[in-house]
Amino acid sequence: MWCLYRIPHTRAKLPPLAPLWVLLPELHFSGETKPQSIRCALAAHEAPALHRLIVIVVNASTDSVASWLPVAARRLSGDLRFVNIASGRNDATTRNEAGPFDLPCFESASSIKLDLGLGWLGLALPPSGVFSCLTNLYLRHVQLYGPCRLGDVVSSPRCPVLRRLAVRDAWGLGNLTIHSKSVLQMELNSLYDLQQLTVVAPALQELTVSSCFDNVCRSSQPVVNISAPQLVMLRWSDAFNPSSVELGNVAHLESLDTSYFLVYGPDEVASNASCLMMLSQFKAIHHLNLNLAYMPDIFSNDRYLIEDMTRLPGVTFLSLLMMANGHSFGATLFHVLRMCTGVRKLALEYLEPFQPQTVCPSGCICEQLPNWKTEELVLGGLQEVEIVELTGTEHEAAFVQQLFRWATVVKKMTVSFREGFVCS
Structure with missing residues (x-):
């Protein structure tokens, strides 16, 4: 925000002008700014209100943050963003050697975003005070210390207008x-x-x-x-x-995202069990997002785990995130779609593989499920299809071709290709 001041035409000697920055409603500090300089700048700030304060530093210490944060709490009436770019190791032997710093109560701040970096600075929450204007709180890479608990701070008595946490x-x-x-x-x-x-x-x-x-x-x-x-x-x-x-x-509830489901693997896969138990809680849901993944290497003794998924809620909008890692996935999607024959919109996104793309080895068991290309499937209600990050593999082409045999009333089709894709 810039303000224009009209200086009257006079020959009288004018008093020295204060630096323009002390009147600005936003202050940004970055790089190697010393903490004492941040403190002094906040103390010298003369604007009626400080609406935004952004501090981005490298390898901050507990003392360095504590030197300016209380001054900021008294001055700020808007957004605080503090990012510590830490280069230290992220393990139990290097975290919090100097103890936590105290977070003061920001009575007038509307947004607080703290990213303390991989150095894992310790943070002690204020035991009293009301964040009366706080609507947005974001904490990342923090080690929280008592006695005050986070739940006590963000609950209504102390954060009465909090909207996003x-x-x-x-x-x-x-x-x-x-x-x-x-x-x-x-x-x-x-x-x-x-x-x-x-x-x-x-x-x-x-x-x-x-x-x-x-x-x-x-x-x-x-x-x-x-x-x-x-x-x-x-x-x-x-x-x-x-x-x-x-x-x-x-x-x-209208939209549900689940944990990823491993298509091939050993009998006991914790994420698969969690996914199935979550799905069993709902009879119908408007938008279901399923994450399906193949490991890069499928072994001959791996089981086809997708067969454990025997029912899905009634769905009108189905999103499938597929990480195939070079394997044939048509049979898997056929298995899922025949449980969702009432779907009206289908979104299919191909995710980046776990490792650089490799060709599925000859004789891989993923190719031993051919029936999906000949069995009948009618998706009579499917009107919209969206395919994201298409790469042009034979497996993708085979599925898309088959999809249009199953869905004959599609009205809208949107396809986006992965960066670097070349059509041959």
């Missing part, structure tokens, strides 16, 4: 309990020691839970209780068992 790559959250009347969107991703999760959020519409319960060996199952009667979108890429995960009333 995202926590990624965090330690120190063994028990997370959130009671929020205002939150609409919540993302919990890679909370490494989470054992108990309780969310009571009557206005919550979108919930993402990913890699919180399936990345650490545990002696007992985590306990999850979600009460969100207005939930319309659920992304659950995590361990799921209805005996320990209570979703409550989700009668308004």
